[in-house]
Amino acid sequence: MGFVLIVFSLVLTWLFGYLRHCYTYWEQRGVPQVRTHFFFGNFFKLKSIHHSELLQETYDAFKGKSKVAGTYVYTRPLAVVTDLDLAKTILIKDFNKFVDRMDAPFNLEKNPLAGHLFNLHGEQWRALRTKLSPTFTSGKIKYMFSTITSVAQQLDETCRQEVAESASRGHILELHDLLGRYTVDVIGNCAFGIECNSLKNPKAEFREVARQLFTGHNRNVRWSLFKRTYARFLEKMPIRPRHPHEDFVSFFLRLVRDTVEVREREHIKRNDFMDLLLGLRKTDEKNGLTVDQLAAQVFVFFVAGFETSSSNMSYALYELAKNPNIQSQLRAEIQSVLQKHGKLTYEAMMEMSYLDHVVNETLRKYPALASLTRVPSEDYKVPGDEANIVLERGVSVHIPVRAIHYDPEYYPEPHEFRPERFEVAALQQRHPMAFLGFGDGPRNCIGLRFGRMQVKVGLITLLSSYRFLLPADGSSKLIIGNKNFLLIPDQGIRLRVEPLAV
Numbered sequence: 217m218g219f220v221l222i223v224f225s226l227v228l229t230w231l232f233g234y235l236r237h238c239y240t241y242w243e244q245r246g247v248p249q250v251r252t253h254f255f256f257g258n259f260f261k262l263k264s265i266h267h268s269e270l271l272q273e274t275y276d277a278f279k280g281k282s283k284v285a286g287t288y289v290y291t292r293p294l295a296v297v298t299d300l301d302l303a304k305t306i307l308i309k310d311f312n313k314f315v316d317r318m319d320a321p322f323n324l325e326k327n328p329l330a331g332h333l334f335n336l337h338g339e340q341w342r343a344l345r346t347k348l349s350p351t352f353t354s355g356k357i358k359y360m361f362s363t364i365t366s367v368a369q370q371l372d373e374t375c376r377q378e379v380a381e382s383a384s385r386g387h388i389l390e391l392h393d394l395l396g397r398y399t400v401d402v403i404g405n406c407a408f409g410i411e412c413n414s415l416k417n418p419k420a421e422f423r424e425v426a427r428q429l430f431t432g433h434n435r436n437v438r439w440s441l442f443k444r445t446y447a448r449f450l451e452k453m454p455i456r457p458r459h460p461h462e463d464f465v466s467f468f469l470r471l472v473r474d475t476v477e478v479r480e481r482e483h484i485k486r487n488d489f490m491d492l493l494l495g496l497r498k499t500d501e502k503n504g505l506t507v508d509q510l511a512a513q514v515f516v517f518f519v520a521g522f523e524t525s526s527s528n529m530s531y532a533l534y535e536l537a538k539n540p541n542i543q544s545q546l547r548a549e550i551q552s553v554l555q556k557h558g559k560l561t562y563e564a565m566m567e568m569s570y571l572d573h574v575v576n577e578t579l580r581k582y583p584a585l586a587s588l589t590r591v592p593s594e595d596y597k598v599p600g601d602e603a604n605i606v607l608e609r610g611v612s613v614h615i616p617v618r619a620i621h622y623d624p625e626y627y628p629e630p631h632e633f634r635p636e637r638f639e640v641a642a643l644q645q646r647h648p649m650a651f652l653g654f655g656d657g658p659r660n661c662i663g664l665r666f667g668r669m670q671v672k673v674g675l676i677t678l679l680s681s682y683r684f685l686l687p688a689d690g691s692s693k694l695i696i697g698n699k700n701f702l703l704i705p706d707q708g709i710r711l712r713v714e715p716l717a718v
């Protein structure tokens with residue numbers, strides 16, 4: 217009994233010592249840190265998978281006092297950048313030392329789809345980004361405009377039908393689902409060259425896969441964070457937790473392999489990503505993409521492209537319903553530009569500057585990613601910092617996008633929706649890093665032009681034909697989910713939709 221007690225107290229003493237060592241990582245390096253519980257650390261504060269509450273708390277406590285502050289997810293230290301000049305240096309000037317986004321491992325043998333642009337590290341990322349960048353120029357993206365407008369036409373038809381069917385429910389529609397079906401059809405068409413038909417058939421296979429990719433996993437926030445935090449360690453375990461995306465590997469691989477085979481055999485040409493990627497395969501046999509690499513890129517375009525855009529459109533309509541004057545002003549711009557051009561063209565869309573401000577202001581209030589992450593590839597001395605702060609190689613550095621977007625120093629009354637914040641004069645007065653909706657620097661969002669295009673076409677189509685209002689029964693309460701990597705509306709967005717008189 218005495219022996220057991222001795223062993224138990226030794227283990228406990230070691231555990232306390234170890235935890236104290238972990239939870240004072242920042243203090244030991246002269247970096248201010250938030251207070252953590254001596255035993256549980258931040259366990260009870262971890263309320264979201266993107267841990268935005270921890271980043272906000274750290275940003276609020278130390279902004280103006282130190283360029284970097286520290287916090288913890290379990291025993292893993294996180295650096296939070298509180299100074300926009302330093303954010304710019306990390307994302308742009310010293311990017312060469314911060315190429316990687318995260319430290320998580322991936323196993324290409326078990327999951328060939330994991331070798332995509334968002335995940336890749338160092339030179340592998342650089343080589344792939346160089347290959348893919350020409351695919352996303354405005355010239356290439358413009359070719360897809362007509363595909364997007366024809367899907368938008370179906371969105372209009374489906375919306376009209378659903379409005380008619382919802383008469384008994386006061387014409388209240390759940391728009392996040394409708395717009396998710398629109399973006400699945402757009403991306404399915406533009407990435408795979410496939411008619412997904414999810415607007416016409418909400419149970420279409422593609423829509424179901426897309427839905428499952430973003431729901432059903434991460435039921436327990438703390439367990440999901442645990443798996444992500446200790447992924448490297450868990451990967452070595454004989455029984456390791458499955459990565460949720462592994463369930464979709466065979467679906468995507470089969471789809472891409474079949475599409476590639478048919479296109480190469482029948483010499484089919486289409487203005488879509490698959491075609492542009494197949495071009496990369498052919499023009500350069502030695503350095504070109506393999507079918508698995510190609511499938512991984514198409515997969516990430518699908519994952520990164522559909523939910524970000526449908527959430528952005530849903531939040532925009534929600535804010536427009538809350539702010540009817542802004543909705544009227546935007547509709548007036550859309551109608552006058554469409555009248556001038558006779559129909560919706562790429563040039564007409566580009567002329568709608570107020571629409572551009574509305575999309576940006578929506579992304580400010582509802583950024584897709586709560587923070588941008590970068591990992592230094594060598595020990596990095598924070599420039600000009602009198603405290604001599606060094607960010608050690610491999611530590612996770614967070615630029616807290618959401619906290620910055622809600623900082624009243626950059627956006628007075630940040631909870632107000634004000635598209636004029638993005639007029640040229642206002643932009644010139646603000647720090648360039650005060651808006652990070654698409655990230656920044658060489659590793660920013662490669663699909664931003666395409667994303668903006670599908671968002672704008674969707675909004676133009678809907679706002680030209682319908683008025684959006686908050687339901688009188690107050691059922692439109694917006695809840696942002698905490699179980700997803702992306703900030704998406706948890707229970708959808710319910711609005712009253714009124715067709716406009718023709």
Ligand code: HEM
Pocket residue numbers: 317333334335345516517518520521522524525528579584585588589652653654655656657658659660661662663664666667668671
């Ligand atoms: C409104 C729509 C979108 C938003 C708000 C958005 C936002 C973002 C953000 C914040 C990042 C991280 C940037 C950084 O770390 O600096 C990112 C990366 C990325 N996005 Fe998007 N995105 C959107 C649409 C798209 C679309 C349509 C595609 C593909 C067709 C796409 C593909 C990617 C890829 C591949 C990356 C990783 C880039 C790299 O690591 O080199 N995104 N996106």
